[in-house]
Amino acid sequence: MNFEDSPQEAQFRATVREWLAANAEPKRHPRDFVGDGLPADQRLAAARVWQAKKAAAGYAAVTWPREFGGLGGTPIQHLIYLQEESKWRSTFGYFEIGIGMCLPTLMAYGNQHHKDRYVRTALYGEEIWCQLFSEPAAGSDLAGIRMRARREREQEGSDWMVDGQKVWTTGAQFSDFGLLLTRTDPTVPKHAGLTMFFVDMKSAGIEVRPIRQMAGESEFNEVFFTGVRIPDEQRLGPVGGGWKVALTTLMFERLTVGTELGLLTAQSMLSLLADRGDLSDPAVAESMADAWIVDEGLRLHQCRTLTALSKGSTPGPEQSIGKLLKARQAQRMSTFLMDLAGQGSLVVDEETDSLWSSVQRTWNWSAALRIAGGTDQILRNIIAERVLGLPEEIRVDKGIPFNQVTK
Ligand SMILES: Cc1cc2nc3c(=O)[nH]c(=O)nc-3n(C[C@H](O)[C@H](O)[C@H](O)COP(=O)(O)OP(=O)(O)OC[C@H]3O[C@@H](n4cnc5c(N)ncnc54)[C@H](O)[C@@H]3O)c2cc1C
Structure with a gap:
């Protein structure tokens, strides 16, 4: 397993860092996105501006061919870009589904006219x-x-x-x-x-x-x-x-959800606990240690994925492990912090305590993350059957015409 960038990857990371420093706005807290705090229409307008800027630089779709507005880069370069961008204000909730899932499906199954007409406008945030x-x-x-x-x-x-x-x-x-x-x-x-x-x-x-x-x-x-x-x-x-086409979309979905940005990390949890002076309580310290261990496991899992990608292999069903753990970890950490703060957790004050607002947002969002892109149970089925090779779940409707299963 490689923990460091190769010389080419380090070069790419440096170029990305330079571009982001010149073009992006600093983040105030982990879940701080372009246009946050603005009315819905202005937030979308601000998101389109950032998307167009990224697209013009080739970063909106690092792995796509240059003819479609991408950079013709490798999956590992895509991940490097996401890692670096996650340190800055970016957009969330408008373009991920189109660019991450729908357009790759259109490029795989559409004709030349489809590609010419729809890909570029989506990439630049003009169409969602x-x-x-x-x-x-x-x-x-x-x-x-x-x-x-x-x-x-x-x-x-x-x-x-x-x-x-x-x-x-x-x-x-x-x-x-x-x-x-x-x-x-x-x-x-x-x-x-x-x-x-x-x-x-x-x-x-x-x-x-x-x-x-x-x-x-x-x-x-x-x-x-x-x-x-x-x-x-x-x-x-x-x-x-259609099922084969849907599987193409779902494969892209797992990758998109797997790289979800802006969740609470054990590092930010540690800062909050240290600020509050709670770490001397053994029960708090034990929960912090548990969170740290899972985060470290997730980091190593990501290193393994990056190593596989940089050697040219495609991520397989083991990607479900990262998504399963990440969503549960986000929910467990944010629930713990909300419980610890007691009634104070209900107060929303983004101006004075931006890290705390990211705890609240993570708490609100993490339950959904355990469902979207495959529920915990479905991911466990995938891990059991396709990673561990355990027997398949019983499928009672297998081979039966659909109209005889549903009345
Ligand atoms: C934030 C968010 C965004 C979403 N966005 C979209 C979107 O843009 N487009 C879209 O099409 N869908 C979207 N979805 C829907 C999402 O794909 C589904 O919610 C998800 O696939 C689960 O389906 P369901 O809600 O019908 O739950 P069900 O499939 O009814 O599951 C209910 C419960 O039963 C469990 N269960 C089901 N089958 C099994 C089994 N075989 N073994 C063990 N347990 C099982 C599940 O794990 C779950 O706990 C979104 C969901 C969320 C939360």
């Missing part, structure tokens, strides 16, 4: 994409989706008419396009009857209803489709081949 996969009865069991797409006329190339509901769609309220998984044939087993499209979110028949969360924000939405027409030209992959 969302992921329309989950439904009320299909999250972990994604292949169980029911949103129905039917050809308008029984002929090759005919438009499609789409009806049904999606849920938990992050950013749908300000998205221009969405990657849409549908069921086109319910008479075959569930994985075989799916087809992927992309859809213009302003199409007639789409209704987006924001879901209000406990912290007052609405990050995600319910999205209703009633007779929405989608041209066959916006189909990605073959009819019935």
